[in-house]
Amino acid sequence: MISGNPVTTSNLIDGKQTAEDIKVEIAAAVAALKATGQKVPHLAAILVGHDGGSETYVRNKVLACERVGYESTLLRFEDNITEAELLAKVAELNENPAVDGFIVQLPLPKHIDADKVIEAIRPEKDVDGFHPMNLGRMVAGLPALLPATPSGIVELLTRQGIKTSGKHAVVIGRSNIVGTPVSILLAKNLETANCTVTLCHSRTKNLAEICRTADIVVAAIGRPEFVTADMVSPGAVVIDVGTTRVPDATKKSGFALKGDVNFAEVAPLASAITPVPGGVGPMTIAMLLLNTLRAAKGEIYPR
16 A cells, blocks of 8 residues: 555546446437437436435436436425325336336435335336345346446446455445445455455444555445544545535535545545545436436346
8 A cells, every 4th residue: 555645636536527438328329229219218206305415416317317318207296295195106107118217316204114115116117226126136146227326336446447356345334225235246256346345334343443454445324524534544445425415604505515534634545535526426327327228228127
């Protein structure tokens, strides 16, 4: 490992540009479908309530669909929608042959069981990759619609030329959305993975000591600026999954986005690091689009 580096563009991992590269590839695939008279992919999204982060994220998804030539549908509901009503909307999208894949934006209001909603989505239309069928197939090493953020992290490492084979990756956070699936993907016996993985969480003892042994740190704990300089060994690769809105009177929006990593402290130590925003977030949307293309073509579940 190397000694501490100054923060320069050379050690920033540009997720935004990498995501744009993927979108160019997807747009070319869509153009080829159109040229042969085939149906273009159609992505739908359900948005419940008016959570600021969810509003921004879904808007970016709609724009990304336009960018690559997809059809898109946004279904908006107030946060007083009942669980039964929401499940009925999910059933409608399941049965709609025009829709190739759809997502239900999380978080949902507390009176709705998110797991029940996720399980109601047909696996072949589950382009977020959250359904137990897709997660189970991923664990078993079978073709699956992979969780968008975890697969985006692996794709980002791969396209940046960051070697993973034989490396020690420490993942902080064990959610079913990011932490657990990315730990599984990084440990797979694949050219793009092959890490030895330690999965840490809020109850992990000696967390800082464990993190300092990592060649790759993936911070996905949902606590702004949780990872500090004393937790990172010089030369480590740091992937920051966090996106927490914190009040900031200096911003026009009234808030700033903070990652799970204290960027000012950690960036000078890292050999490569993702910024927030502009790191993992754009990759999540790119992989969602890629899952939609796979779903439309019936690559995982033959149509």
